[in-house]
Amino acid sequence: MKRLVVGAHYGLRDWLAQRITAALMVVYTLFAIGVVLKHQPITHAVWQDLFSRGWMRVPTLLFAVCLAWHAWVGVRDILMDYIKPDGLRLTLQVLFVLLLAAYLGWAIQILWR
Amino acid sequence: MASASAKKIRPKYLSLPAILFQIRLPVPGWVSILHRVSGALLVIPFTAWALYMLDMSLRSEEGFQSIARYFELPLVKLGMIVFVWAYCHHFCAGIRYLFLDLDKGIELRPARITSWIVIVAGLALTAVLGALLW
Numbered sequence: 001m002k003r004l005v006v007g008a009h010y011g012l013r014d015w016l017a018q019r020i021t022a023a024l025m026v027v028y029t030l031f032a033i034g035v036v037l038k039h040q041p042i043t044h045a046v047w048q049d050l051f052s053r054g055w056m057r058v059p060t061l062l063f064a065v066c067l068a069w070h071a072w073v074g075v076r077d078i079l080m081d082y083i084k085p086d087g088l089r090l091t092l093q094v095l096f097v098l099l100l101a102a103y104l105g106w107a108i109q110i111l112w113r
Numbered sequence: 114m115a116s117a118s119a120k121k122i123r124p125k126y127l128s129l130p131a132i133l134f135q136i137r138l139p140v141p142g143w144v145s146i147l148h149r150v151s152g153a154l155l156v157i158p159f160t161a162w163a164l165y166m167l168d169m170s171l172r173s174e175e176g177f178q179s180i181a182r183y184f185e186l187p188l189v190k191l192g193m194i195v196f197v198w199a200y201c202h203h204f205c206a207g208i209r210y211l212f213l214d215l216d217k218g219i220e221l222r223p224a225r226i227t228s229w230i231v232i233v234a235g236l237a238l239t240a241v242l243g244a245l246l247w
Contacts, residue, residue: 022207044177074152110168
């Protein structure tokens with residue numbers, strides 16, 4: 001019997017994206033801790049120099065992208081669980097997309113100033 | 114057994130006292146709800162706060178110094194402790210979920226043991242990082 005697939009079936013993709021971004025953020029966290037420990041004591045000059053380098057900027061940008069994507073799946077799950085009126089949920093979802101996009105824009109601005 | 118279950122009043126309705134005092138969440142349930150709470154806190158306000166501090170500290174020497182002074186404020190330290198806990202708990206619980214997704218540790222006993230490990234590890238990491246911060 002042929003299964004009738006309904007819905008947007010974005011569930012698996014989002015679920016997988018949340019896991020992959022989580023794993024990448026674990027790697028970045030350990031990397032960032034290592035970098036900070038290796039460059040003690042952290043002065044302004046050391047700090048600014050670190051974030052002027054590609055090997056720090058690019059992973060940090062990727063972390064920010066992972067964070068925004070991962071957080072979006074989590075926020076959407078929470079809103080779907082607790083906010084029942086469709087209009088309110090949709091409004092909040094839009095606001096959170098904007099917030100996460102703003103975070104990402106801010107991160108890029110900080111990294112490439 | 115049969116008589117004990119027969120005495121229970123059914124249906125049982127959810128009320129605030131029932132939620133607070135009668136329904137006991139199992140340890141994996143605590144890990145789960147704390148994972149959700151910490152995740153929500155990390156979205157609002159902690160990501161914004163971290164970006165603000167990163168922005169200020171990279172902007173200029175004065176900005177860096179002002180963040181260093183900012184860290185001396187007790188309220189900021191308290192906020193940082195909560196931030197660190199949210200990150201550590203979310204981190205540890207998240208790693209547990211990645212293993213659960215691979216069908217590792219899904220039996221009752223390992224699930225409870227790893228739940229305790231996650232809760233304790235989150236608090237221990239917070240204590241260590243908090244001590245460094247203070």
